[in-house]
Amino acid sequence: MRPQRSRPGMILSYALLSVLALLCLAPVVMMLTGSLKPDERVLTEAGTLAGFIPDQASLQNYADVFTRTDFLGFLINSLFITGTIVICGLLVNALAAYAFARLHWHGRDLLFNLVLALMILPLEAIAVPLFYGVSLLGLRDTYLAQILPFIANAFSIYLFYSFFIGLPRELEEAARLDGASTLRIFFSIILPNSKPVFASVAILSFLMWWGAYLWPLMVTIGPEVRPLPVAIAAFYTLPPLQWGDILAFGVMMVAPVLLIFILFQRWFVRGVAASGIKG
């Protein structure tokens, strides 16, 4: 049985948690309210209680974003790049993980350990040689440069692998005896029984690549293939400096992530729990 906490202890922990929650929420609320205010009030009211109250709210800043910049184009770029990475990644990483988890081939364990070792390499460490490679292939300033290097992902392979290794082997053996080929087994038996891990990997990769900034900044030159994170940085430097517009841009950029998080919260929590990562 869980030990009963004393009343003052409970009050203290709730108070502490509330302060932490406020600290986390404050910037988001300020962004939202700031995006609804006239530009001159955004900075003067920032840091005061008035900064959190959206009186005389208007959507003017949102309209400004659309007139001052090609927001829709950047949004489509971001959706296309992230969506393609997620969808292709699901297929490629799941197939790779299945081969590591279930098929027998020479060098499997060595290669799997190498793939796992890739998880500790941050993008920043390999960004320069990767940039060199992409430039050599003539892919700079293309969608492909932003998609191709990130489809195969060690962490996704690891998540799929952990799930597949736990599936009952008899299902595959039964299918094999029923006459199914390896690919058929993957698509007809494994895939339909692995929905939770597919959802988790999809959500985690979406979150990871939606906010990617460094790499798109390196490989994009013009606005044509630029995604939202690079676009907002460029927008920030676009005179005149309009804080309300920047905050409106930020809200619209974060909205799809929030929407996905709210819709798939259950899967997201499961995915984080499965991966053992902490927020």
Add this chain to the structure above:
Amino acid sequence: MASIRLDKVSKQYDGHDAIIEEMDLQIRDGELLVLVGPSGCGKSTLLRMVAGLEEVSAGEILIDDLVVNQLPPQKRNLAMVFQNYALYPHMTVRENLAFPLKMQRLLRDEVNRRVAQTAELLSLGNLLDRRPKQLSGGQRQRVAMGRAMVRDADAFLMDEPLSNLDAKLRVEIRSEIAALQKRLGITTLYVTHDQVEAMTLGHRVAVMRAGKLQQVATPSRLYEHPINVFVAGFIGNPGMNVLRVKLETVDKTLAFRLGEHCFTLTQSVVENYPDLPNRSGQMLLLGIRPAAITLVEPGGNDSLETIVSSAEPLGHETILHVDADIDVVATDTEDPGNTLLKRPVLTAIIPGHHHFKPGETVHLQIDCDKLHCFDLQGTALAPHD
């Protein structure tokens, strides 16, 4: 239908002892052969090798005289029923049954016809649109059987298909399997650790121990003429009592002593074991089935005084375990003649419902007409052809 033959088949994983050693076995066309043995004896591995799910380390597996060692499972045309059924959880019963047929690229009408036919045969008609998790254990078992039956497989392989069912259902499904196999006449290799299943289902039973085949015979022959003390102890419920005794010649007849009493061997036992007179004065192992021991009133000449250790009244009979001052050997060791049970317990089956109290003195008589004789290594004395 097909016959399956194993020719000196061995299985060994790298750096480990062999799990199966040079096994020869034939499953005849249309036969139901039960492979039985204690857990870990290699029977499931053998079945999986026949199925193609495990590689054969040495020897050959032949299906209808065709060596199939290199054939993948899907090319062997065998159907398998797994211990945990292995039904596809995301498919309905109908889809589960249809899956092997779709893999054969049969036309939709033919698939539907065969699914309906199998469903009717197994009384699954009203369950076709349910998913496996909506079925009871017995129903799942039936669907697993159906998935094996729905295509024209050359043989069935069954890996402990009843072990996840409760006792009552097990008896029910057991007789269903026997009836179905008889009706379809399909060659079947059935693996179990349950000797009751083996004895009731098998046309022939192959007893395995530690990767080696001990004896292949009909259930009655296994029971009546076990080839060694392991088979004697494994087959029969409860298993045979095996005692170490010294054979003596008393008044020109062969006899043995248990405690203070002398038991003479009957003429039929001596005839059955022609080598016995030459062994007078030697130690040997005597097998006594629990059913060959009867309860008698005290004072008889040939009765053995024992103390009740425990009793299991089953209604129509009572299984009685008694402590006695005799040498009882362990049947599941390499050297039974020198492996005495620390606490010598003799088991008897007494007809009727009795209430014995632990510690109570009872007198037992041994039917000396039904003795089995083994040498000290545990091998049966008479030639068993």
